[in-house]
């Protein structure tokens with residue numbers, strides 16, 4: 001499966017000058033919501049990612065809101081388990097809202113659409129660990145990281161797209177005065 005072709009075809013591969021969630025600037029942005037607006041794409045990607053973790057026994061899948069909500073759901077659907085999400089708590093962390101089940105001793109998989117530094121998925125992991133659950137794997141649709149990410153458990157991505165991203169002082173697009181788009 002050509003994941004990046006799905007992004008291109010969905011109009012989800014944007015070019016310009018973007019401020020990523022990680023704080024870095026990049027000439028590319030992958031707008032996964034444009035892919036996931038098509039349930040058929042979401043299902044295919046969710047199934048492909050779930051296959052990587054079929055041998056791990058998990059009790060639930062969690063993703064960071066907003067990007068990880070639909071992905072966690074479709075991966076969970078294929079694994080036959082619960083799919084939940086964590087959301088920002090306003091203090092730099094994430095929480096799991098009451099009523100979503102994540103319990104002590106349960107094993108979970110954490111997923112995110114696109115990882116660059118892995119910051120968002122790590123905060124979702126911490127939210128589930130705060131409930132006493134145990135991380136057993138991390139999955140992403142696209143791995144944009146320039147250096148291998150280490151979560152201490154198996155990490156699998158459907159595609160690698162390690163494009164340049166810059167700390168703001170070194171950004172050539174800033175130096176050329178190109179307007180920055182927050183994403």
Ligand SMILES: [Zn+2]
Nearest residue numbers: 025171173174
């Ligand atoms: Zn810049």
